[in-house]
């Protein structure tokens with residue numbers, strides 16, 4: 001596995017791979033890799049000849065009172081896990097932004113509501129960094145976890161509307177044995193909080209509608225519901241457990257989604 005931190009070197013490497021006719025599959029991450037990320041890396045192998053996994057804790061997607069500084073950064077462990085899970089190139093830039101950077105990508109419809117209502121600017125930060133990663137790695141396919149359902153919606157729309165030649169692949173949510181969706185932020189949970197997180201996953205999984213989800217989740221001691229909303233055929237929720245914010249979503253089987261947000265393909 002190659003490790004690249006320099007942006008120009010990543011671009012040269014991607015150009016070289018393209019000349020050789022290789023398909024590049026990108027797994028964008030913020031590091032602190034867990035089994036969820038590793039399953040994305042393994043899935044990426046099916047979508048490309050060369051798997052690039054990026055590790056970059058993107059400052060532009062954190063609000064001023066969010067956990068940017070305390071976000072875990074176990075780089076040596078990440079590198080080992082990436083190498084053991086078939087990653088060919090670990091792209092770990094130190095900084096992705098010029099000091100006077102003044103161009104950003106902004107999505108104005110699908111980024112509203114759900115997490116967007118509570119994390120102003122978050123999806124602009126995500127769209128901007130992912131657009132840069134697409135350009136730097138020249139990805140043919142990019143793999144994202146369905147846990148971040150709204151992120152997937154926004155990035156599909158961005159790829160379509162800005163004509164990125166990249167297939168956005170949504171990977172199913174990876175869960176631990178207790179049902180909790182895998183997330184780097186699970187590392188913040190105490191043992192007692194982890195049990196609350198397991199109830200969150202279980203009750204969301206049983207929910208038949210937005211109202212039902214709100215009713216079930218609001219009953220859980222130690223959990224503060226931030227939102228439960230339906231979008232794009234999914235029942236999505238965010239909760240606070242102590243000082244940790246978790247999100248999760250399940251398929252909405254029994255109701256028409258309140259807001260249909262699927263991004264139709266462009267007819268060419």
Ligand code: PAF
Pocket residue numbers: 028029030056058061126129130148151
């Ligand atoms: O899902 C994440 O980890 C991040 O939002 C992403 C896509 C790597 C962009 O920083």
